[in-house]
Amino acid sequence: MKTKLALLSLLFFGAGLMLADEEQENKNAIIEHIASEICHELTRVLAAHRAVEVDDMQRVFDLNAAETRRLKLAARGAAEQYSKAALESIEQGIVRRMPPVPEQYTFRVNEKTVTGPGQEESAPFVTFTVCERPTGFWLETRSGPRNRGGGSYYDLSGDAEGRPGPSNLSKQPLWRKTLDDTLTAEQQMEYSGHRERRLKRAVVSSMVAALSYELLLSDEQDRELELWLAPQLQKLQGEWGVVLNTAIQLNRLPANAPEFLSDTQRELWTKLSADASADQW
Numbered sequence: 195m196k197t198k199l200a201l202l203s204l205l206f207f208g209a210g211l212m213l214a215d216e217e218q219e220n221k222n223a224i225i226e227h228i229a230s231e232i233c234h235e236l237t238r239v240l241a242a243h244r245a246v247e248v249d250d251m252q253r254v255f256d257l258n259a260a261e262t263r264r265l266k267l268a269a270r271g272a273a274e275q276y277s278k279a280a281l282e283s284i285e286q287g288i289v290r291r292m293p294p295v296p297e298q299y300t301f302r303v304n305e306k307t308v309t310g311p312g313q314e315e316s317a318p319f320v321t322f323t324v325c326e327r328p329t330g331f332w333l334e335t336r337s338g339p340r341n342r343g344g345g346s347y348y349d350l351s352g353d354a355e356g357r358p359g360p361s362n363l364s365k366q367p368l369w370r371k372t373l374d375d376t377l378t379a380e381q382q383m384e385y386s387g388h389r390e391r392r393l394k395r396a397v398v399s400s401m402v403a404a405l406s407y408e409l410l411l412s413d414e415q416d417r418e419l420e421l422w423l424a425p426q427l428q429k430l431q432g433e434w435g436v437v438l439n440t441a442i443q444l445n446r447l448p449a450n451a452p453e454f455l456s457d458t459q460r461e462l463w464t465k466l467s468a469d470a471s472a473d474q475w
Contacts, residue, residue, distance in 0.1 A: 225285055225288050225289060226285070228288055228303075229281055229284050229285045229288055231303045231306075232284055232288075232303055233277040233278065233280070233281055233284065234277075235303045235306070236273070236276075236277045236280070237270070237273045237274050237276075237277045238273075240272075240273035240276065240277075241269050241270045241273040241274075244266075244269035244272070244273065244369075245266050245269055245270075247269075248262060248265045248266050248269060249262075251265065251377070251385060254384075254385060254388060255377065255381055255385075257376070261376050264372060264376065265372055265373070265376055267372075268368050268369050268371075268372035268373070269369060271368045271369070272366035272368050272369035275366050275367075275368060276366060389432065390430070390432065393430055393432060393436065393439070394424070394427065394430060396436045397427065397430060397436060397439045397440050397443060398420055398423050398424055398427070399420075400436055400437075400440040401423055401440055401443060401444060402416055402419050402420050402423065404440070404444060405419060405444075406419070408462070408466065409455065409459045409462060409463065410459075411455075411459070415454055415455070418452070418454045419452065419454075422452045422454075426447070426448070427443055428443065428446055430443075447467055448467070449464055449467045449468070451463035451464060451467075
């Protein structure tokens, strides 16, 4: 009798292990599938941003069609290099964010709804948002009936082997070599200055828009404010992009309002500037 019970216990235990293994295999397949879709979208987003930059280089330096095409191919290749190198850390991020696996394995990557292997489409239980940043990307997840969110930031630095490591892909070997073969060191330095000036114009324009909205400025005041702001800016950080730089610069504005504002506008300026940490702008 004891022998039969022992055999039955072993059978049930073995069946349980088989079910557990099968469940883990299914979960691993889902994780790999999601990671693959995220990497595909990541490659597309990063390559698109870099392709726009190549178009800008073409205008600045009058690059020929072959040079432009070569840089765009390198941009795509660098994005693929990074995506592949980031795959493992992305999978780990998915595991951390993934809720208990439901019967349906539908998820969304940006605006694209994707089903898990062999599954029918249902309401997505995880949404991954891939957003490019100047030196990295944000992978946001939302899951469950309460739409709980979380996210991970991934740096875009790359070492000599192209592993992920703040560079907007600029250290990826394929991109670095192609850029060096196409632009001289002087041209690359000139383009860096061009990008810095563009960022400054964008930040000033954003600040004018925000201040004009809050203070109800006239068109003439908008123009005066633009001239007043430019020398007021403190050092900008290229890796932060326009939005974050604008927010930081607004919170660093002096409490003393410019003279071309009306008395009521100056009073509101002082009030909004009183506590920069409150992000009143």
